[in-house]
Amino acid sequence: MKATVLVRPKPGILDPQGEAVESSLRQLGFAVGDARVGRVVDLEVEASDETAARAEVERMCQQLLANPLIESYEIELR
Amino acid sequence: MSGSRPRIAVLTFPGSNDDRDALHALELLGASGVPVWHAQERLPDVAGVVLPGGFSYGDYLRCGAIARFSPAMKAVAEFAAEGGLVLGICNGLQILCEAGLLPGVLRPNESLSFLCRDVVLRVEGAATPFTSACSTGQRLTIPIKHGEGCWFADAALLAELEAKRQVVLRYERNPNGSIGDVAAVCNERGNVMGLMPHPEHAVDPLLGSTDGALILRGLVEAARAASHPLATAAARR
Numbered sequence: 001m002k003a004t005v006l007v008r009p010k011p012g013i014l015d016p017q018g019e020a021v022e023s024s025l026r027q028l029g030f031a032v033g034d035a036r037v038g039r040v041v042d043l044e045v046e047a048s049d050e051t052a053a054r055a056e057v058e059r060m061c062q063q064l065l066a067n068p069l070i071e072s073y074e075i076e077l078r
Numbered sequence: 079m080s081g082s083r084p085r086i087a088v089l090t091f092p093g094s095n096d097d098r099d100a101l102h103a104l105e106l107l108g109a110s111g112v113p114v115w116h117a118q119e120r121l122p123d124v125a126g127v128v129l130p131g132g133f134s135y136g137d138y139l140r141c142g143a144i145a146r147f148s149p150a151m152k153a154v155a156e157f158a159a160e161g162g163l164v165l166g167i168c169n170g171l172q173i174l175c176e177a178g179l180l181p182g183v184l185r186p187n188e189s190l191s192f193l194c195r196d197v198v199l200r201v202e203g204a205a206t207p208f209t210s211a212c213s214t215g216q217r218l219t220i221p222i223k224h225g226e227g228c229w230f231a232d233a234a235l236l237a238e239l240e241a242k243r244q245v246v247l248r249y250e251r252n253p254n255g256s257i258g259d260v261a262a263v264c265n266e267r268g269n270v271m272g273l274m275p276h277p278e279h280a281v282d283p284l285l286g287s288t289d290g291a292l293i294l295r296g297l298v299e300a301a302r303a304a305s306h307p308l309a310t311a312a313a314r315r
Contacts, residue, residue, distance in 0.1 A: 013230070014255060016190045039139075064147075067140055067176070069183045070230060 001053045003045050004076040007066045008038035041065055050077055083110040084301035086126040089154070089170075091116040091145045094132035096167065096278060103278040104128070107291060109298045116148040125301035126163040127154055129170025131223075131276055141184055141226045142172030151177055163207060163304065164270040165297050168224055171262075171272030175229075180263055180272050181239055182231040187224070188255025194223040196286065197275060198250040199261050203243045206268045207300030211292045217250065218289040220275040227254040227274040229263070242266055247273055 009015045015036050022035035043060075047053035057075045066073040086109045090097040101111035112122050116134075121127065134145035145151065151173070158164045158179055166174040174180040187193060201209055201216040212218070231239065236258050239245055247262035254274075262273035273293070280290030 014185070014188060014228070016186055016188055016255075020190055064139070064143060067143070067183050069232070069235075070185065 001045050001047055001050065002078050003043045003053060003057045004078075005041040005043065005057060005061060005065055006038060006074040006076070007041070007061075007071050008073070009036055010070055010072050013070050038071075045077075053077055082302075082305075083108060084126065084298060084305045085110045085112050085122070085124045086128060086297065086301050087112045087114045087121055087124040088128045088130055089114050089116055089150055090130070091132065091134035091148060091169075091173075093134045093136055094130050094169065096131035096169075096276065099276075100128050100130040100167065100278045103281045103290070103294055104298065106281055107294050107298045109301060114150060116145070116150045119149040119153060121150070121153045121157055125305040126165070126297055127157060128297070129154070129164070129166040129173055129272075130278070131168030131170060134169055134173065137169075137226070140176065142169060142174075142176040145169075145173045146177040155179060158265075158270050161267065161269050163297060163300055165208060165293075166270075166272030167276055167278065168222075168227075168274055171274055172226065174270065174272045179270050180265055181235060181244065182229050182257075182260075182263060184226050184274075185228040185230050185255075186226050187228050187253075190225075192223070192225040193227070193253050194221070195253075196221050197253055197261075199247045199275060200250055201246070202248055203246050203264075205243065206246055206264050206271055206296075208264070208271045208293055208296040209246060210296045210300065212296070218247070218292065219287040220277055220280045220290045220293075221287075222253060222275045223279075224254070224274055227256065229256040229260045229274070231257055231260075239263065246271055247275075 277290030277293040
């Protein structure tokens with residue numbers, strides 16, 4: 001089963017990368033605000049069903065893929 | 079045992095680059111530096127551990143996030159739990175935070191620039207072994223060189239750390255956006271400390287400042303006291 005993990009800086013956390021991207025987009029003439037830069041992790045998970053796969057990826061997020069102090073995550077399975 | 083050199087381990091992860099500087103500084107200050115490769119599952123017989131600066135595992139994912147799972151880090155966590163002295167410098171602080179041995183987490187600098195220059199630090203707490211050669215309020219000039227030195231803790235955690243006096247050093251002028259101007263934190267027990275500035279680069283007058291020697295001497299002297307046979311017996315009781 002394929003899994004995609006989206007890791008985002010939590011609201012309120014300073015995101016200098018997002019700010020730099022936003023200011024570059026503005027310089028290019030785009031009217032944008034609140035740009036935030038996160039991370040995508042694509043995985044192939046060995047699991048018997050979707051529930052088991054989700055539980056497994058959830059554990060990966062808690063142990064390694066995200067730092068709960070500053071990041072939130074979302075798991076997509078297909 | 080006075081006059082003998084306390085043994086202090088310096089870990090090397092793939093991507094560490096200040097390990098030799100740390101070993102050199104420890105030797106200069108009267109300790110015997112013991113290099114330890116990160117894949118070692120056990121620490122040699124040492125009275126202290128230094129996690130040096132660098133870019134362990136290329137800083138992939140988050141700085142320190144992968145190094146914390148190195149076999150040697152499990153041994154460091156056990157050593158720390160027994161009250162062993164652990165000092166993390168720069169990447170070492172990042173690893174200790176990711177490992178949960180120190181509070182908070184390190185983020186990219188507010189400016190997104192890599193910073194490499196001397197900074198002035200204020201000693202907030204002289205009660206840790208690492209700052210025992212300093213006095214509270216003392217100013218230290220020690221260089222920083224980091225891209226991800228912006229220490230973060232939420233308001234509740236910061237308030238708790240302030241109340242427990244776990245903020246050890248603060249920047250006089252905040253270079254990186256660190257919350258509360260924090261440059262160094264320790265654990266509640268005070269035997270684990272981490273700092274973003276590099277004391278090992280400030281031990282020789284040739285390089286501008288020798289203030290870093292005050293921090294490292296604190297470690298060396300505490301390690302010397304801990305390696306005394308009577309102290310070892312007391313710690314194992």
